[in-house]
Amino acid sequence: MEFIGVLVFILFTTTLAGHFSKRIGIPVVIGQLLVGIIFGTGGLNLIHPDILIHEFSEIGVILLMFLAGIESDLGLLKKYLKPGILVAGLGILLPILASLGSGLALSLNSKEALFIGIILAATSVSISAEVLKELKLIDTKEGATILGAAVIDDILTVFLVSMSISFLSGESTTNQPMSLIILEQIAYFGLIFFLVKFIAPTLIRLSKRLYATSSIIITSLFIALSMAYLADFVGLSSVIGAFFAGVAIGQLKEHQEIFRNVEALGYSTFIPVFFVSIGLELEFSKVAEQWKFILIFSLVAIFSKLFGGYLGAKLDKFPSTSALMIGAAMISRGEMALIILQLGSQVGLIQTNYYSSMVIIVLITTFISPLLLKYFALRTSE
């Protein structure tokens, strides 16, 4: 029963933290991370990371990526494909190059500098989308470009993470020869194609004929968890499987019902545990020690994404203030970067030494993005 107590405590504190974060106008994810930081080993030491926290958080990540996949609006993506690709592409390229350069200048090893770049290539526009809704700018060309670019950014970073976990990390989970692993991964991408085109629609259709309670939800979760598991099995990352399982479900007419149920399921059990688990192992001593690292990479994170987005938008002939607004909206790394950070630190792609500082950097980008977005949005509408 001890874990049930911990779960109750996490549900209670994250819900309140999320609520008050929103009320005072800071992103919910920051409030929920603070719970982990306050009650974790670096703080009051009340919640200890154990196998149950770890497993719940792992399922939480799968559900977050699954939900992100379902939400990916491929229709919007097709309509704003050109600005989307430009904004996402440059918004990925610049952070990677800038991180690689800064990392080498700070004498990190090149693999680690590259992986920091991949963490900072991620974006999470959920907070930006809220700001845009609030300012009634979500249905503008800028709004659509931001959402479209976010989908492409998700897809590309999910690929980059999977590939880097497969090829950059020294740890090979299997003892298979490289050629076999590559064959398996190609087969896996083939499976994703068939999943989106045939398997998911067929399974969901069949599931309606099942004599079972909530059969559509069970089947969707089965698809998400099994694709995540298979991805991990062939040496890719579980997030790629969960994300494309979501994309497959997103194509179906049942996607809203499934989204609503998986959202309730995830946010009432597994997802809060993930957010808390991120903060649990934060070490303040490291943060104080590495203030230079944090300062430099925070600036890299903010400006590389801002200018990446800006340049992409300018190339598609957006006016300058619109382009800055688009860039500002992409700065927030939110849960996507935290997921990549956690995956990377598990396989040793980033030293646990830098873990705490990276969490702080992600928090800073998440905090600053809506402020800059509001600033440029107000200048755009003038």
Add this chain to the structure above:
Amino acid sequence: MEFIGVLVFILFTTTLAGHFSKRIGIPVVIGQLLVGIIFGTGGLNLIHPDILIHEFSEIGVILLMFLAGIESDLGLLKKYLKPGILVAGLGILLPILASLGSGLALSLNSKEALFIGIILAATSVSISAEVLKELKLIDTKEGATILGAAVIDDILTVFLVSMSISFLSGESTTNQPMSLIILEQIAYFGLIFFLVKFIAPTLIRLSKRLYATSSIIITSLFIALSMAYLADFVGLSSVIGAFFAGVAIGQLKEHQEIFRNVEALGYSTFIPVFFVSIGLELEFSKVAEQWKFILIFSLVAIFSKLFGGYLGAKLDKFPSTSALMIGAAMISRGEMALIILQLGSQVGLIQTNYYSSMVIIVLITTFISPLLLKYFALRTSE
């Protein structure tokens, strides 16, 4: 990721097992238990009971009891209070007395014989309710009496289990003096009263003002898990907390939305793990060895409940065939008895030696109840 693989496997096999059970007309719970038996340590030894299985199954039990609580129709109960109390009361008293007698005759110790009686005092009318719906008898006086008696049976057995775990089990989880424990438990029952009357309605009302995704569902789960945790904390059983949390939610106008969501959440993750976990540790050698025990207690289980229900109904002036139909509907012990069995074996109230045989006895009652119910129902409507 290993556990995710096990979870995927459990979801897949239990969903199919449940589906085909229904198609060939046997209760779903039997099909799902078979999965655990086939793949558990007594069978192919593919799924091993570990801490994750244990914790998921513990949450599964809490959700099952929470759902049972939400479903308790107190309105129906008030309307058919007299026959409900008579049927439930005698349907609890007879199995306990018969088990105690048979247990002592088989030279079990008296505590164990009593606890077997409490296991066999439980009932699960979900299968009977389906049969009655099929035969269009659910809205008859007999149908309402069965459902009302089931609610009373749930409430009484939940109390009996909590009390026996608190007083019969030698294991004291805390080192507090008995007087303090009793005070805490009285305070807990006071808390249940306030929960139903004030706390739950207030929390759910407040939760609507929360800035949070699925805030009503999170709040309901918070109530269920925290009441279960507190019950365990004061030395009662977690099921009593979860059940009355459900009763409290069942009074609110949001109860259908909450039920639907918790059902989807439970049946797509935690509840299948519970059903599988029951079968995992079944030992066939014990079953073969204890055929006499199984035979005697199966007969005790079937006839004590049948005559208990029959007598109760006769006392309220039901005709004989109606009374037999009511008794037959109550025979099925289903998940309620399995939950009590698992709780009891965890605290040593029943020897692990008898665990496998008790599972078989519960399966037999669950299998035979719908057959007898149909037989008497068809004679009633003649």
